[in-house]
Amino acid sequence: MKSINSHHPARLRRSVLSVPAINARALEKAHGLACDAVIFDLEDSVAPEKKAEARENLRRFFAETPLSGREAIIRVNGLDTEFFAEDMAAVIACRPDAVLLPKVDGPDDIQHVADLLAESDATESLRIWAMIETPRGVLNAAAIAGSGRTAGGLLDCFVVGLNDLRKETGVLPEPGRTYLVPFLMQVILAARAYGLDAIDSVSNEFRVLDAYETECAQGRAMGFDGKMLIHPAQIDGANRHFGFSAEAKAEAKAIVAAFADPATAGLNVINLDGHMVERLHLDQAERLLAKAQVIQEREGKTA
Numbered sequence: 486m487k488s489i490n491s492h493h494p495a496r497l498r499r500s501v502l503s504v505p506a507i508n509a510r511a512l513e514k515a516h517g518l519a520c521d522a523v524i525f526d527l528e529d530s531v532a533p534e535k536k537a538e539a540r541e542n543l544r545r546f547f548a549e550t551p552l553s554g555r556e557a558i559i560r561v562n563g564l565d566t567e568f569f570a571e572d573m574a575a576v577i578a579c580r581p582d583a584v585l586l587p588k589v590d591g592p593d594d595i596q597h598v599a600d601l602l603a604e605s606d607a608t609e610s611l612r613i614w615a616m617i618e619t620p621r622g623v624l625n626a627a628a629i630a631g632s633g634r635t636a637g638g639l640l641d642c643f644v645v646g647l648n649d650l651r652k653e654t655g656v657l658p659e660p661g662r663t664y665l666v667p668f669l670m671q672v673i674l675a676a677r678a679y680g681l682d683a684i685d686s687v688s689n690e691f692r693v694l695d696a697y698e699t700e701c702a703q704g705r706a707m708g709f710d711g712k713m714l715i716h717p718a719q720i721d722g723a724n725r726h727f728g729f730s731a732e733a734k735a736e737a738k739a740i741v742a743a744f745a746d747p748a749t750a751g752l753n754v755i756n757l758d759g760h761m762v763e764r765l766h767l768d769q770a771e772r773l774l775a776k777a778q779v780i781q782e783r784e785g786k787t788a
């Protein structure tokens with residue numbers, strides 16, 4: 486089984502922006518934004534009578550002006566909706582990096598989509614992301630995460646959807662997300678147990694960003710890899726909070742240097758300036774520096 490450290494360690498998912506597939510202006514803007522990944526949404530942001538037009542927009546976008554250097558994900562409508570079959574046909578035609586399934590309730594949903602992808606020969610590069618945003622999804626998070634192994638290893642990432650989860654549970658939207666934290670931690674634990682990434686929920690605030698920044702910091706402290714976003718104004722905060730400070734990078738470099746010193750050969754635990762450091766910290770430091778390197782390369786390119 487993949488361990489947390491062997492799971493594509495340098496893939497960046499700090500800022501995962503949702504772009505409504507019906508919004509031509511937003512689709513065009515996606516090219517110039519500094520987010521790490523884009524979710525092209527066919528679900529909640531597209532009215533039922535506009536679904537066909539939105540799919541057509543995506544077919545054109547992916548054929549003519551595909552996103553470069555960032556992950557592209559298409560969010561389809563739910564498996565039990567009248568839109569799902571045509572959405573999947575569009576996904577298979579567009580060949581994004583991943584398909585995002587909303588409202589995943591259990592492992593069968595993942596298996597069903599893995600089978601569809603296998604039938605269409607789209608499994609070579611196309612991965613599955615799952616939104617955990619229903620009470621059953623949270624309760625079954627470990628089984629869903631584990632199902633990635635039987636579904637050809639295609640399951641790659643969880644994204645939490647707190648708007649739906651609040652709606653279904655009755656938990657109120659309050660600062661600190663007090664009563665939602667147990668659900669969130671369950672999702673992260675399940676993801677980590679099976680080597681998946683985990684993306685924190687959208688925050689609906691995009692004008693006054695104080696509360697949003699606090700939520701980013703909380704999500705990072707909980708262990709999320711990044712945050713799903715709804716507006717370009719949220720990108721900078723996510724990139725900062727889910728990136729690495731100069732201090733964190735310096736500390737990681739010091740750990741790598743300490744274990745590279747011949748004097749530590751054969752040692753599993755050392756004293757680094759009064760802190761106990763073990764080889765597991767070396768793994769963490771190497772992972773951090775690999776991601777930091779990808780960030781530097783990306784920022785160098787966009788600067």
Ligand SMILES: CC(C)(COP(=O)(O)OP(=O)(O)OC[C@H]1O[C@@H](n2cnc3c(N)ncnc32)[C@H](O)[C@@H]1OP(=O)(O)O)[C@@H](O)C(=O)NCCC(=O)NCCSC(=O)C[C@H](O)C(=O)O
Nearest residue numbers: 503504505510511514526530646647648649687715716717
């Ligand atoms: C929330 C919005 C409807 C706000 O739109 P608007 O009023 O147009 O915002 P601004 O005028 O401030 O926009 C400024 C410029 O930025 C562009 N823009 C805005 N949003 C996006 C975007 N998401 N991607 C790309 N570009 C964007 C505007 O076009 C303006 O450009 P310019 O013309 O050059 O000035 C809107 O932001 C929006 O629709 N956001 C996305 C909504 C969405 O995707 N919803 C689905 C995801 S949420 C979710 O999944 C919840 C989850 O399921 C759960 O259960 O929790």
Ligand SMILES: [Mg+2]
Nearest residue numbers: 618646648649
């Ligand atoms: Mg939702």
